[in-house]
Amino acid sequence: MSVLAVRGLSKSFGGVRAVSDVSFAVAPGEMLALIGPNGAGKSTLFNMVGGQLPPDGGSVLLGGDAITGLGPRAIARRGVGRTFQVTATFGSMTVRENVQMAILAHHGEVWRFWRPAAExxxxxxxxxxxxxxxxxxxxxxxxxxxxxxxxxxELAIALGNAPRLLLMDEPTAGMAPAERVGLMHLTRHLATERGLAVLFTEHDMDVVFDVSDRILVLDRGALIAEGDGPAIRADPAVRRVYLGTGATSGGH
Known part of the structure; x- marks a missing residue:
């Protein structure tokens, strides 16, 4: 069974169809990349899966159970971790304490935060x-x-609730090229080791083609291509979308 199954997901803002009838699945241990030009609907789709936006239609299933329309905290409690473009950590705490807080939350021990968390x-x-x-x-x-x-x-914090699914929104944004490769190879290793399903958006196409098992390509809210790296590189529709910047260069 897929860890994540998205079926016919749709979202409109006013008269603009941001995401239109998109379906896909992510298996245990799989790295699935979501790419497309600016305005393609990636962020909207990603935020519907993560609970930041309610869909207008369709469903999101986690391990076969519907999580459609649930908020981010409820989704996290069901086994979904997430990282963001801008890191969200407690700067005044130690590195260890940041991870401890994530684990405390996972165990429903938030009420204990007032106590010393050192042990x-x-x-x-x-x-x-x-x-x-x-x-x-x-x-x-x-x-x-x-x-x-x-x-x-941030990756360690996201793993603190022992997720089945990890959502990574532009995980290498702001990083040097060598750091990007290192972070995503680490994620690849953890996904394989833990049987963790990973859905990620990424602007660096070298990273996308290096670590992903499959790639989804959105354009104007619609899924126009799905496949492994070689299939996506050769896809005529993808080449048209990226006309002028090359078949393997994308926006946010």
Whole structure:
């Protein structure tokens, strides 16, 4: 069974059809990229899956259970993690404490936040930090981390609720090329190791073709192509969409 199944999802804003009857699925351990030119509907589709926007029509299923129209917190509790273009961390806390907070929330222990969190889920937090290569920085204040390390920390935080599905919105935005490759190869490894389904948007086409198992291409709210890297590179419709910038260059 697919971890995520999207069926006929649609959304309009006024008279503009932002997403039109889009369907796809993501399997355990699969990296699925969502690309398209500016205004293609990527953000709208992504936010409907994540609960930030309610759809006008269609359904979103997680492990066969409907999550259509649920809010982000309810969706997170069902096993969905998410990273954002702009990192969301607590700069005054240590690296470890940021991850501990995510694990506390997963266990429904938010009411305990007022208590010292130093020993709660410390081992689990350290294990996640080790997985993303931040074990040596566990005791550092998050506010002093380099940007690439902040992105790795955000990934550890997203994994704190033991998700079945990880949504990554422009995960390498603002990163240097070498850091982009490192972060997404790490995500690829974690997806395979955990059987984690990953849906991501990404502007760097080198990253997309390097790490994705399949690629979805949106244009004007409609799904115009779906396949692996070679199939997408050769697709005439994709070439038309990217006319003037090349078949493998895309916008946000």
């Amino acid at each position: 709660r889920h410390r081992a689990a937090a350290d294990a996640l930090l080790a997985q993303v290569g931040l074990a040596a920085q566990a005791d550092r204040a998050t506010g002093v981390l380099a940007y690439g390390d902040l992105k790795r920390l």
